[in-house]
Amino acid sequence: MPSEKLLLEAYNLFDKANAKDPNSEKVDSTLVPKELIYGQRMTKTLEDFNPNASEALKLAARSQHICRWEIARDSYLMDRIGYLKWREDLKKFHAKRASEILESIGYGSDVIARVSFLIQKKKLKRDEETQTLEDVICLVFLTFYFNDFLEKHNDEKVIDILQKTWRKMSEKGHQAALTLSYSEKALDLIKRALA
Amino acid sequence: MNTKKTLDHQTFRRLSKIYSIALGAIALFTIGGQFFIQQYLNAQIDDSRIINISGRQRMLSQKLSKEILLLSHDKNKQSRSLHVQELKATLDVWKESHEILTQYNESVEDKDQNSTVITAMFIAMQPYFDTIYQNSIQIIDLALKDDFDQKQLKKHLDAVILNAPFFLKQMDAIVFQYDKEAQQKVSRLKNIEYVLFGLIIIILIFEFLLLFRPASLRIKKTISNLLVSRKKAEDMALRAEKLRKVQEENVQELIALTKAIDQTMLYARVNESGTILSLGSRFAKLLDIDQDSERKNFTDAMNLGEVQKNRLLDLITQNKGGVFNEEFEFFTKSKKKIWLDITILAVYKESGISERLVLCSDISKRKEAQNEVERLQAKQYKEKEELQKSNASQIVEAQEEERKRIAKEIHDSIGQMLTALKLNIESINLDNIEKANQRIDGLKKLSEDLIQGIRIATFNLTPPELKDYGISIALQKMAKELTKLTGKNIIFENKSNFDQRFDTLIETNLYRVTQEAVNNAIKYAESTYILISLNLSDTVLSIIIDDNGNGFNINNIPSKPHNKAEGGMGLFFMKERMNYINGRIFINSIPGEGTRVILNYTIPEVL
Numbered sequence: 001m002p003s004e005k006l007l008l009e010a011y012n013l014f015d016k017a018n019a020k021d022p023n024s025e026k027v028d029s030t031l032v033p034k035e036l037i038y039g040q041r042m043t044k045t046l047e048d049f050n051p052n053a054s055e056a057l058k059l060a061a062r063s064q065h066i067c068r069w070e071i072a073r074d075s076y077l078m079d080r081i082g083y084l085k086w087r088e089d090l091k092k093f094h095a096k097r098a099s100e101i102l103e104s105i106g107y108g109s110d111v112i113a114r115v116s117f118l119i120q121k122k123k124l125k126r127d128e129e130t131q132t133l134e135d136v137i138c139l140v141f142l143t144f145y146f147n148d149f150l151e152k153h154n155d156e157k158v159i160d161i162l163q164k165t166w167r168k169m170s171e172k173g174h175q176a177a178l179t180l181s182y183s184e185k186a187l188d189l190i191k192r193a194l195a
Numbered sequence: 196m197n198t199k200k201t202l203d204h205q206t207f208r209r210l211s212k213i214y215s216i217a218l219g220a221i222a223l224f225t226i227g228g229q230f231f232i233q234q235y236l237n238a239q240i241d242d243s244r245i246i247n248i249s250g251r252q253r254m255l256s257q258k259l260s261k262e263i264l265l266l267s268h269d270k271n272k273q274s275r276s277l278h279v280q281e282l283k284a285t286l287d288v289w290k291e292s293h294e295i296l297t298q299y300n301e302s303v304e305d306k307d308q309n310s311t312v313i314t315a316m317f318i319a320m321q322p323y324f325d326t327i328y329q330n331s332i333q334i335i336d337l338a339l340k341d342d343f344d345q346k347q348l349k350k351h352l353d354a355v356i357l358n359a360p361f362f363l364k365q366m367d368a369i370v371f372q373y374d375k376e377a378q379q380k381v382s383r384l385k386n387i388e389y390v391l392f393g394l395i396i397i398i399l400i401f402e403f404l405l406l407f408r409p410a411s412l413r414i415k416k417t418i419s420n421l422l423v424s425r426k427k428a429e430d431m432a433l434r435a436e437k438l439r440k441v442q443e444e445n446v447q448e449l450i451a452l453t454k455a456i457d458q459t460m461l462y463a464r465v466n467e468s469g470t471i472l473s474l475g476s477r478f479a480k481l482l483d484i485d486q487d488s489e490r491k492n493f494t495d496a497m498n499l500g501e502v503q504k505n506r507l508l509d510l511i512t513q514n515k516g517g518v519f520n521e522e523f524e525f526f527t528k529s530k531k532k533i534w535l536d537i538t539i540l541a542v543y544k545e546s547g548i549s550e551r552l553v554l555c556s557d558i559s560k561r562k563e564a565q566n567e568v569e570r571l572q573a574k575q576y577k578e579k580e581e582l583q584k585s586n587a588s589q590i591v592e593a594q595e596e597e598r599k600r601i602a603k604e605i606h607d608s609i610g611q612m613l614t615a616l617k618l619n620i621e622s623i624n625l626d627n628i629e630k631a632n633q634r635i636d637g638l639k640k641l642s643e644d645l646i647q648g649i650r651i652a653t654f655n656l657t658p659p660e661l662k663d664y665g666i667s668i669a670l671q672k673m674a675k676e677l678t679k680l681t682g683k684n685i686i687f688e689n690k691s692n693f694d695q696r697f698d699t700l701i702e703t704n705l706y707r708v709t710q711e712a713v714n715n716a717i718k719y720a721e722s723t724y725i726l727i728s729l730n731l732s733d734t735v736l737s738i739i740i741d742d743n744g745n746g747f748n749i750n751n752i753p754s755k756p757h758n759k760a761e762g763g764m765g766l767f768f769m770k771e772r773m774n775y776i777n778g779r780i781f782i783n784s785i786p787g788e789g790t791r792v793i794l795n796y797t798i799p800e801v802l
Contacts, residue, residue, distance in 0.1 A: 005517045011509050027501045040505035047512055051468075058513075 006105060007055055013101045014039055014063045021069050035065050041144050046136045049176055056111050057129045060118035061136055063098035095119040124168070135173030138165045142177055146186055155189060162193035206417060213410045217402040224398060228391040235384050242377040245299055248292050249370040253363055255289040259327065260359045263334055267352050272341070279338045286331050293324055296369075313372050320365035323358045330354040461535070461555035465493045469511045472550065481557075483528035493553065499525045507537070511551050514541045522558065534562040586771060593768060612645045647680070661706050665696045667729055669706055670738070673713070674727055681717055684724045691731040695798070704772040705738060705796060708780065711769050712740040712792040720744020720790060738794040746786040 021033035042061040046053055053061075071093055076082035095116040102112045117130075124130050141149075142165070150158045169177065182190060262285060266278040300314045330351040337348050456462055457475045464472040469492045479485065482496050493511065494504045503523050510519045520538045527533055535555045542550045619641060623634045661669035667689055674687035696702070709727065716722040722744030730737045752766055766782065773780040773794060784790035 005519075007513050007515070008509060008517075008519060011513070015506070030500055032500070032502050037502055037505075040502060040509075043509060044505055047468075047508075 006107060007058065009105050010059055010102060010107070011043070011062055013105065014066055014098070017067055017097070017101065018065075020067075023069055035068050038065050038140070039063065041140050042136060045140050045143065046132075049136055049139060049173075050132055053132065054114075054129065056114035057118060057132060059098065059102065059107075059111070059115045060129075060133055063094060063101070063115070064119060064133070064137065066094050066097045066101075068094070091120045131170050131173075135169050135176070138169050138173060139176055139180070141165065142182075143180055147183060150186060150189060155192075158189050159193040162190060166194065202417065202421075206414065209413070210410060213406045217406050220398055220402065221395065224391075224395060232384065232387065232391075235380070235387070239377065239380055239384070241299070242373065242380065245296065246370060246373045246377060248296060249366065249373055252289065252292050252296070253366045253370065255285055255292065256327070256359055256362050256366065258285050259289060259331060260355060263331060263352055263355055266334065266338055267345075267348055272343075275338055275343070279335055282331065282338075283335055286328065286335070290328060313369060313376070316365060316369050316372060320362060320369065323362040323365060326358045327355050327362060330358075461557065463493055463553040465511060465551045465553060467512060467549050467551065469493045469508055469551075471496065478555070481527060481533070497523070497525055498528070499523060510537075510539050511553075514539055514551060516541050516543070522562075524562075532559070533557060534559045589764075589767075590771075593764065609645060609648045612641055612648060616641050616645065650676075650680075658706070661702055662699070665694060666702045666705055667694050669702075670709055670727055670729060673706075673710060674725075677713065677717070683717060683722065685713065685727070686725070687727045687729070689729045691729070693729055693731040693736065695731075695736075697798075701776050701796065704776045705736075705778070705794060708769045708772050708794055709738050709740060711765050712794075715765055716740065716742035716744050716790065720746065722789070734798050734800075736796045736798060738796075740792040740794075741789065743789045746784045746788050746790050748786055749782060749784055 015036055018035040018039050019033050021035040023034040024031040025034045025037060026032075027037055039062045042064055043058065046058060046061045050057075068090065071086065071090055073083075073086055076086040076089075098119060099112045099116050102115060117127075118133050121130055121134060124134055149161070153161075166174070166177075259282070262278060262282045266275060266282060269275045269278055297317060300317055333351045334348060334355070337344060337351070458477060460475060461478040461481060462475045463478055464474075466472055471491050471493050474482075474484075482498070484491070484496050494508045497504065497507065499507060503525070506521070507523060510521065518538060518540050520536065523535050523537055525533060525535070534557070536558045538554045540552045540554070542552055544550065616638065619634055619638050623631050623638075625631050658669050658672060660672045671687045671689070674685045677683070678685045697705075713725055713727065716725045720742055722742035724743045726739075726741040728737075728739040728741070730739070769792075770780055773796075776796065778794060778796040781793040781795075782790070783793075
């Protein structure tokens with residue numbers, strides 16, 4: 001396959017895999033597979049945040065949650081240790097699944113290794129691209145999922161999550177987050193979290 | 196200011212330099228020569244005056260002698276006084292001229308070798324001059340006295356007359372010497388002129404060789420280069436003109452094409468982030484947006500769902516040179532559902548900026564037709580599935596019926612015959628030999644019937660020839676056996692000597708359908724004559740079963756019997772079997788005349 005077509009073919013395959021997500025989300029009054037729309041939103045946000053991102057970073061962003069439903073949260077203990085174990089296993093799972101897809105269409109081992117590295121968020125705060133990926137994840141959360149999140153949780157929980165999110169972001173990510181449009185309530189909680 | 200001089204400036208400067216040097220040299224030399232010649236000519240002007248004076252001295256010396264002679268012979272005092280005055284005037288001029296010549300000689304003596312000779316000649320002449328002059332003075336003094344003394348006069352007159360020829364002779368020599376010197380000077384001037392002329396010629400030759408010729412060659416080369424350059428420039432201009440014309444034509448074609456595309460095709464030009472650069476009028480109309488709505492993102496204008504919108508955005512932003520094509524479904528502003536086949540090409544410009552050309556075709560009708568086909572196929576599949584279920588159930592029923600029939604046949608015929616055989620064997624009484632023999636004869640007959648019954652039953656189940664030799668031999672055997680068994684005239688005819696083998700399933704079904712047709716002819720139609728014809732065309736194998744039986748009204752046979760009592764099961768199975776092998780069956784029957792059944796099977800191509 002010509003190299004200029006690889007990226008789009010990879011996106012296509014990631015989307016096909018994510019389109020099988022049994023969990024759906026209502027978008028414009030239509031139910032769409034949850035991870036499908038999440039992957040696409042990651043790409044869109046990355047393009048806005050860093051238009052010159054490397055191909056590995058683009059691939060990592062799109063496949064960051066690939067087939068996430070296959071490892072259910074309730075298959076782990078419902079405590080913090082279980083949560084952390086679940087998150088750790090998910091990262092490896094996403095990296096493995098993305099690598100398999102990339103390998104099937106002829107990506108080189110160096111790109112695959114880099115995508116795997118980024119998906120597993122190695123060297124956060126030290127690796128520039130890992131940090132960019134983390135910024136994009138946080139921006140996607142704030143742009144698309146924050147309003148629903150704050151409806152489902154009490155203010156303390158939301159503020160706690162916002163503070164944790166903020167800590168993971170870079171200065172550039174902070175600047176980008178501050179340019180997003182928020183609802184009145186969301187803005188109030190953000191102000192309280194950052195105070 | 197541009198320091199690099201142009202070619203015309205360089206050439207002009209070089210030529211100016213050469214002409215300045217050449218003309219300067221000639222001018223300098225000419226001025227120098229002229230100065231020299233003028234100096235020389237000035238000397239020549241004095242020469243002619245001196246020669247003239249010298250010549251006049253000769254004349255004056257003779258005039259002096261003549262006047263003295265006249266004076267000496269004049270007795271009249273008054274006229275003598277006149278002679279004295281004339282003599283005195285002549286003597287003054289003569290003396291003055293002599294002094295001029297003497298001074299002249301002294302002035303040129305140092306310069307000229309020849310003048311030295313003249314000076315010597317003057318020195319030699321000086322005594323004659325002095326004698327003549329002194330005596331003439333004496334004569335004038337004597338003549339002015341009242342007592343004119345002839346003796347005294349004669350003495351002086353003789354002295355004058357005596358010296359005058361010597362003076363004249365010497366003066367002649369001097370005049371000739373002057374003339375000779377003047378000629379020598381003219382001759383020298385002539386030579387100088389020749390030398391100057393020669394030098395000018397040499398200078399001109401040198402200038403020609405060292406200045407003008409190289410300059411001329413250089414100019415020639417420059418002009419030649421200029422001509423070549425001009426030719427090249429003209430060629431280039433010609434080519435450029437041709438290219439311009441071609442380009443203009445291309446532009447015109449492109450304009451026409453763009454116009455045609457604009458009005459007929461759904462197209463848009465967008466930048467690499469999807470912002471619309473231009474939009475075809477037809478597309479703008481379809482999207483119900485202003486054609487000049489620049490700066491709007493194409494994916495927003497398309498009114499797609501978020502998933503499709505993101506996908507389209509990927510195809511635009513991540514397109515690095517390929518051609519991508521996908522189908523998108525969206526609703527127009529008028530809520531009309533449309534399917535578009537969208538092709539996206541990346542176009543790279545020389546400036547490095549890339550654009551995306553978005554070409555769409557409305558495939559709604561095709562999609563609708565495709566969806567309709569899929570719907571019909573699904574429906575057909577469902578119906579077929581239901582039919583197959585129904586058929587399977589009927590086949591199971593038929594199999595059960597067949598088992599019952601075979602069981603009944605065995606029970607009714609073979610079973611009864613075996614029972615009769617058993618009873619007959621048991622009833623044999625060997626004591627009564629005659630009756631026993633009759634019984635044994637009966638047993639033989641019963642055994643023969645039994646064997647025939649078993650043969651019919653087994654033959655109806657599976658003929659071994661079908662598996663071993665194929666459909667042609669099996670049908671031939673069937674006709675032969677049935678003729679024997681039923682006593683009816685059953686004929687097999689293989690017109691094309693067909694003996695090709697097919698898959699067992701095909702052969703079995705063809706055999707069974709033919710068997711059913713023949714059985715129907717025997718069993719229901721009470722035919723006495725049955726013809727089985729086997730014929731092969733290019734790709735189709737035809738089996739035709741004709742009989743002369745009762746025939747039937749085909750409209751009375753249900754296409755799908757619901758139960759056995761309704762009748763028509765045999766025909767139904769025949770059709771099913773033929774459908775199963777993708778064959779076709781045609782039944783034509785006329786009550787009272789007979790029936791024709793045609794089985795067609797298309798032979799698959801062997802690759």
